[in-house]
Amino acid sequence: MTADPHPTDVLQGASEPDPSHAIEMYRQMVTIRRFEELALKLRLDDRVHGVVHPYVGQEAIAVGVCANLRVTDRIVSNHRGHGHCIAKGADIDRMMAELFGRRDGYCKGKGGSMHIADFDVGMLGANGIVGAGLPITAGAGVAAQLEGSDAVAVGFFGDGATGEGPFHESLNIASLWKLPVIWVCENNQYAVETPVASGLAARNVADLAAGYDMPGYIVDGNDVLAVYTAANEAVRRARAGEGPTLLECKTWRTHQHALRDVVTVDKRPADQIAYWAAHDPLEGFERYLLERGIMTADQLADVGQTVDQDLVDAVNFAEASPYPAPEEALEDVFAP
Amino acid sequence: MPALSFANALETAMSEEMRRDDRVYTMSTAPSPGLLQEYGTSRVRRMPISEATMTGIAVGSAGCGFRPVVHWRSVTFAFMAFDQVVNQACKIRYMFGGQRDFPIVFRASYLNGTRSAAQHSQTGYALYAHLAGLKVVLPSGAADARGLLKSAIRDNNPVVCFEPGRIDSMVEDVPDDEGLVPIGVAAVKRPGTDVTVVALGYMLYPALAAAEELAKEGVSVEVIDPRTLVPLDTATIRQSVQKTGRLIVVDESAPTCSMASEIAAVVAEDWDTCRQLRAPVRRVCTAAVPIPFSPPLEDFVLPDQGNISQAIRESLGYAQPVGAANGR
Numbered sequence A: 001m002t003a004d005p006h007p008t009d010v011l012q013g014a015s016e017p018d019p020s021h022a023i024e025m026y027r028q029m030v031t032i033r034r035f036e037e038l039a040l041k042l043r044l045d046d047r048v049h050g051v052v053h054p055y056v057g058q059e060a061i062a063v064g065v066c067a068n069l070r071v072t073d074r075i076v077s078n079h080r081g082h083g084h085c086i087a088k089g090a091d092i093d094r095m096m097a098e099l100f101g102r103r104d105g106y107c108k109g110k111g112g113s114m115h116i117a118d119f120d121v122g123m124l125g126a127n128g129i130v131g132a133g134l135p136i137t138a139g140a141g142v143a144a145q146l147e148g149s150d151a152v153a154v155g156f157f158g159d160g161a162t163g164e165g166p167f168h169e170s171l172n173i174a175s176l177w178k179l180p181v182i183w184v185c186e187n188n189q190y191a192v193e194t195p196v197a198s199g200l201a202a203r204n205v206a207d208l209a210a211g212y213d214m215p216g217y218i219v220d221g222n223d224v225l226a227v228y229t230a231a232n233e234a235v236r237r238a239r240a241g242e243g244p245t246l247l248e249c250k251t252w253r254t255h256q257h258a259l260r261d262v263v264t265v266d267k268r269p270a271d272q273i274a275y276w277a278a279h280d281p282l283e284g285f286e287r288y289l290l291e292r293g294i295m296t297a298d299q300l301a302d303v304g305q306t307v308d309q310d311l312v313d314a315v316n317f318a319e320a321s322p323y324p325a326p327e328e329a330l331e332d333v334f335a336p
Numbered sequence B: 001m002p003a004l005s006f007a008n009a010l011e012t013a014m015s016e017e018m019r020r021d022d023r024v025y026t027m028s029t030a031p032s033p034g035l036l037q038e039y040g041t042s043r044v045r046r047m048p049i050s051e052a053t054m055t056g057i058a059v060g061s062a063g064c065g066f067r068p069v070v071h072w073r074s075v076t077f078a079f080m081a082f083d084q085v086v087n088q089a090c091k092i093r094y095m096f097g098g099q100r101d102f103p104i105v106f107r108a109s110y111l112n113g114t115r116s117a118a119q120h121s122q123t124g125y126a127l128y129a130h131l132a133g134l135k136v137v138l139p140s141g142a143a144d145a146r147g148l149l150k151s152a153i154r155d156n157n158p159v160v161c162f163e164p165g166r167i168d169s170m171v172e173d174v175p176d177d178e179g180l181v182p183i184g185v186a187a188v189k190r191p192g193t194d195v196t197v198v199a200l201g202y203m204l205y206p207a208l209a210a211a212e213e214l215a216k217e218g219v220s221v222e223v224i225d226p227r228t229l230v231p232l233d234t235a236t237i238r239q240s241v242q243k244t245g246r247l248i249v250v251d252e253s254a255p256t257c258s259m260a261s262e263i264a265a266v267v268a269e270d271w272d273t274c275r276q277l278r279a280p281v282r283r284v285c286t287a288a289v290p291i292p293f294s295p296p297l298e299d300f301v302l303p304d305q306g307n308i309s310q311a312i313r314e315s316l317g318y319a320q321p322v323g324a325a326n327g328r
Helices: A019-044 A059-066 A082-088 A092-099 A133-147 A159-163 A165-176 A206-212 A224-239 A270-277 A281-291 A297-320 A326-330 B006-020 B033-043 B051-062 B075-089 B125-129 B142-154 B201-215 B234-244 B259-268 B295-301 B305-316
Strands: A074-076 A153-158 A181-187 A216-220 A245-250 B003-005 B024-028 B044-046 B067-074 B105-110 B135-137 B159-164 B171-173 B187-190 B195-199 B221-225 B228-230 B247-251 B282-285
Touching (some): A019 A059, A019 A082, A019 A092, A019 A224, A019 A281, A019 A297, A059 A082, A059 A153, A059 A181, A059 A281, A082 A092, A092 A297, A133 A153, A133 A181, A133 B051, A159 A165, A159 A181, A165 A181, A206 A216, A206 A245, A224 A245, A224 A281, B003 B142, B006 B159, B024 B033, B024 B051, B051 B067, B051 B075, B067 B075, B105 B142, B125 B228, B135 B142, B142 B159, B159 B201, B195 B201, B195 B234, B195 B305, B201 B221, B201 B247, B221 B234, B259 B282, B282 B305
Parallel strands (some): A074 A153, B024 B044, B067 B105, B195 B221
Antiparallel strands (some): B003 B171, B135 B228, B187 B221
């Protein structure tokens, strides 16, 4: 992104997913893209409730990272969590039911869009508090250490989280204890409406890694293969007991920060919008798949159609699920 | 019946529970040398001064099947970790539909009465009691400290254990057996028939002294230690007030939205209890000021035996109220 010298580490070489894996990654990216576009439409149509934080434009990050993970690995998400859920293997039927506030949703209608979790696939939850997921990620890393397993923990957070104290605390402790953690900063350039340069003194988030004695890489967050490569190295380090890595994935959210019931005017500069529109992560990956002969244009289209049908099914599943009984609001506070 | 100090009883509970269940581990900025020696640095983790992340690590690892004990030390420092308690630990089970349990113990002392000045002298427990999804225990002696902390560690929910720092060295006999004290069960520390005094934490001692003082005047005071603040043993408190018709609550916290207020409310809103009341319910709390340093200042703002005796006499009609009732 920048030709200026900075203390960020430089990653050597590239790792590529094998073709069948690449096809699955593409399917996940399309699923995330279309799930999110559908969620926005459902929200504007008032069929789902509350607030939606769309992941459109950032799909390569969740998918490129999670493609390196096992079901026993854990991730912790932030407020923009649908993409992380899908990439880690969550079921879109139950996700959709949660958006609809239904009993068969992941959280039985108690969480909604911003609080989806699926502990069975190692998705430890989306979180409405900026920066709060980092300590929880460190906790998943401690759990792996206590288990004596080679499981890793991934913390996804935005550029805005770097302004929070727990960002410092968690990176420091992860490095001190050599926790098997991958810190994934999705730098989409804006903390709600504050440009990253107005919120962070460092030139790059990845530059901060040096201060914590861990590697930090700047990654093209719109290039799923670049993310895959960087995450591959970070996961290798973590499994080997070499400690945490900070990945700064430079990206762009296509839509507004969050949608309730009105689409707000995008105040971000037109040249930035145009730049990122020309670097769409899905289009870039499609070019790769075609050029390498991994998929044909027809096969790409087939994936889109299959995903669309899956989403129709998900909405049907959600709408067929009942709302929870009001008294269910009183359940689940305490464990027995 | 070994005699243990309050602090050693808590340490004993930690050691016993870590021995019993290897999923229990602890984090502290000043880990106990004894625990370190017995269990090593993996299960007894020395923390940098990072309360928020220490607390969040507990949340994350509890969700992965472990049973962390976070030693915040003074509750004062725990406020650095308030998000991880308010937004995470006590909501995460519910918000995610009960997918996982989060068995975490947070230990927090408070130093009222030790000339520690405002920041280190605040009980804080009402702030935590207010949060749905958190249990709160408050032992007042070594046996309860050991028994409640052990129960807290075995509980499948986040529990905050508040520890009145000024009784750290107070010695009491503790049982030879497991000595578990159930969460949610109050103790009648002195039976009586004329007035019920509910006293929280260290306040038990001036309350017992006041009861002894009033006994010489022929007044029979029942003294109750709630021991657990959430869930509160409302049945024991209500039954006592139904018998005595009078309630004094002693809480060394500022009165507004205090546990004293809560205990007064659970009595006042219950018909069977309210109709037995023969005098207004009375809170004896700390003055609504930051607690000052200088001994005469601190002694003036904290409740003491004299305040409690006066409140009992007023309740019985033996003394005229001094000023308007305002939680003092």
